[in-house]
Amino acid sequence: MPSIAISGHRIEYQQTARTRAGTAPLVFLHEGLGSLAMWKDFPAELAAASGAPALVYSRYGYGNSDPIAAPRRVDYMHEEALEALPALLGALHIANPILIGHSDGASIALIHAGAGRWPVRGLILEAPHVFVEDATISSIDAAREVYRATDLNDRLRRYHADPDNAFWGWNDIWLDPAFRAWNIEASLPSITCPVLAIQGADDEYGTLAQLDAIERGVRGPFERLVLAQCKHSPHRDQPAATLAAMARFIAGV
Numbered sequence: 001m002p003s004i005a006i007s008g009h010r011i012e013y014q015q016t017a018r019t020r021a022g023t024a025p026l027v028f029l030h031e032g033l034g035s036l037a038m039w040k041d042f043p044a045e046l047a048a049a050s051g052a053p054a055l056v057y058s059r060y061g062y063g064n065s066d067p068i069a070a071p072r073r074v075d076y077m078h079e080e081a082l083e084a085l086p087a088l089l090g091a092l093h094i095a096n097p098i099l100i101g102h103s104d105g106a107s108i109a110l111i112h113a114g115a116g117r118w119p120v121r122g123l124i125l126e127a128p129h130v131f132v133e134d135a136t137i138s139s140i141d142a143a144r145e146v147y148r149a150t151d152l153n154d155r156l157r158r159y160h161a162d163p164d165n166a167f168w169g170w171n172d173i174w175l176d177p178a179f180r181a182w183n184i185e186a187s188l189p190s191i192t193c194p195v196l197a198i199q200g201a202d203d204e205y206g207t208l209a210q211l212d213a214i215e216r217g218v219r220g221p222f223e224r225l226v227l228a229q230c231k232h233s234p235h236r237d238q239p240a241a242t243l244a245a246m247a248r249f250i251a252g253v
């Protein structure tokens with residue numbers, strides 16, 4: 001897997017080529033405990049369906065990218081959105097992308113687009129967070145107990161070179177009392193590009209209040225897709241419906 005130095009950290013990434021003229025590049029931003037590998041085949045399938053080039057990467061602290069060297073701060077998603085992501089896109093000569101973000105990755109996409117400093121063709125958001133809910137904290141707290149009591153560390157080793165670093169880097173900051181005030185709704189009014197928001201009806205990490213807030217806040221075209229029998233990861237729980245909705249959206253922006 002190729003890697004690149006971004007802001008002093010080695011970042012693993014993977015790219016696929018454009019197969020249809022005029023398609024905007026797709027940039028995949030993984031969830032809070034995700035990685036390049038955890039997307040599995042979904043980015044390649046969406047790239048094939050849309051004809052668009054795709055970039056998938058593991059953020060600092062995840063996958064086979066460098067492990068984090070210090071605890072994350074409350075503004076870690078702003079650092080990713082406003083510093084690391086622009087540096088990566090610039091280094092790889094990717095402009096005016098469609099950002100496809102899952103959970104934390106969706107929040108990073110919103111912050112990046114809301115800054116208004118870089119052109120964004122569209123946003124596809126899976127299970128986005130714009131503020132902290134009790135349901136989110138409860139599920140993340142439960143994940144901590146599962147990690148301590150089960151073989152989750154071993155299972156995560158398939159996706160992260162250092163599972164402890166990845167898990168505790170994510171879990172500790174979300175359960176930090178200071179993080180309860182985290183809120184990115186101020187970023188939304190500057191977003192004028194089309195937005196597709198997808199959420200599972202059974203999402204254990206957030207409610208539809210997140211989509212409601214995004215719909216109220218953004219100024220561009222907004223559409224939502226709520227999938228039945230689907231939890232926090234639509235592209236894993238309902239892959240066919242998620243792929244079809246994303247491909248249709250990409251074709252229209």
